[in-house]
Amino acid sequence: MSTMDYLDPMNSVGMPELTDSGVAMEFLITTKTGIRNLSIALTETASPAIRKLIQAQLNVMIELYSDTCDLMMRKEWLKPYDLESQKVLDLRSAENAIYIAGLDLFPENTNRKGIYPSPPK
16 A cells, blocks of 8 residues: 655645644544543432532533534535545545555654755745
8 A cells, every 4th residue: 555645735635624634623522522421420420519510510511512513514524414425525525534544654754855946945
């Protein structure tokens, strides 16, 4: 399998959007895990003061999850109501992960002279 050069500017096309959607998905999953953990903690706590604190934190996490989900749907990074479109997004994400894994992170030649439109100042 031939590897691609991650230093080549052509390999960075679309990367900010991929990175943003990946970070947002990771944040959404982490927030969902936090909601689950806080819910469990709420049922395990005997102290009314701690229960109140956990309930407040749980409400913040639910709001954060909702905001993140709304952002992702607006950006079309998440399509929970259209499973066929979500499957396409998931497959594209998996293909991008394979593509990134194929980048040559340690190329022998790191000289990039001539591939940029103008020389650096």
